[in-house]
Amino acid sequence: MELYLIRHGIAQEREIGLADEERSLTDKGHNKTRQVAQRLYDLGIRFDVLLTSPLVRSQQTAKILHDCKLSRNISESAHLAPNGSIYDWLDWFKEQQYSQQTQLALVGHQPNLGQWAEILVWGEDRAKLVLKKAGIIGIALPEADSPIGQSQLFWLTAPKFLL
Numbered sequence: 001m002e003l004y005l006i007r008h009g010i011a012q013e014r015e016i017g018l019a020d021e022e023r024s025l026t027d028k029g030h031n032k033t034r035q036v037a038q039r040l041y042d043l044g045i046r047f048d049v050l051l052t053s054p055l056v057r058s059q060q061t062a063k064i065l066h067d068c069k070l071s072r073n074i075s076e077s078a079h080l081a082p083n084g085s086i087y088d089w090l091d092w093f094k095e096q097q098y099s100q101q102t103q104l105a106l107v108g109h110q111p112n113l114g115q116w117a118e119i120l121v122w123g124e125d126r127a128k129l130v131l132k133k134a135g136i137i138g139i140a141l142p143e144a145d146s147p148i149g150q151s152q153l154f155w156l157t158a159p160k161f162l163l
Contacts, residue, residue: 001098003120003151004047004105005113005137006065009033011057020082025060032159033061033134037068039162040136047071047105049098053080055109061134062107071105080108086116090147100143113137117156123149134159 010029014020025033050071052062062074079089098104106113114129117137131137138155141147 001100001102001104001141001143002154003139003141004045004103004155005117005131005139006061006105006107007110007113007131007133007135008053008055008057008061008107009036009064009134011133021055024056029057029133030060030064032163033064034068036134036136036159036162037065037070040065040070041068045070046103048102049104050074050107051077051080051105052107053082053084053109054078055081058107058109065105065107077106080106080112082109082112084108084112086112086119089116117153119149120147120151121149121153129156131156132158132160136162 009025009032011025012023047070050062050065050073052058052074054076065071066074079092110131114131115125117129117139118126120139135158136155140152140154142150
C-alpha cells in the first residue's frame with residue numbers, strides 16, 4: 001500500500017483574532033497547490049482514499065486535489081488535526097481493511113506529517129524530515145505486521161521540484 005502525506009498549501013499567517021482552525025489558503029497557496037496537483041495528475045498519481053484534517057487550509061488543499069481529479073472522494077479525519085496521534089490513526093486505519101493496492105493520501109500539517117513519516121520508517125520521531133507547504137512524502141506500508149519502523153520512504157518532494 002502506498003501512503004502519501006501531503007502538507008496543506010501556503011496559508012494566511014497567524015494573527016490576533018483569527019483562529020488557527022480558520023486560516024485559509026492564500027491566493028499564492030491556491031495557485032501553487034493547483035500547479036502541484038496538476039503535475040501529480042500528469043505523472044499519473046491517483047488516490048483511492050483522500051483524508052484531510054478538519055482545518056480549513058487542509059480542506060481547501062484536499063478540494064484542489066479532488067478538483068484536479070486525483071481522487072473521487074474526500075473524507076475528514078480528526079486524527080490529521082495538528083494535535084492528532086499517529087497511533088490513534090493507525091488503530092482507525094487497521095479497522096478499515098483497505099486492500100494492499102490502495103493509494104491513500106493524507107492532507108495535514110507539519111510537524112505532524114514529518115513526525116508520522118519518521119515513525120513509520122524509523123520507528124521513532126527524529127525531528128529531521130521537514131515537509132514544505134504543498135510538499136509530499138510517499139511511504140510504502142508493509143503487507144503484514146505493524147507499519148511502525150517497517151515502512152519504506154519512496155518519495156520526499158518539495159513543491160518546487162514539481163513545478
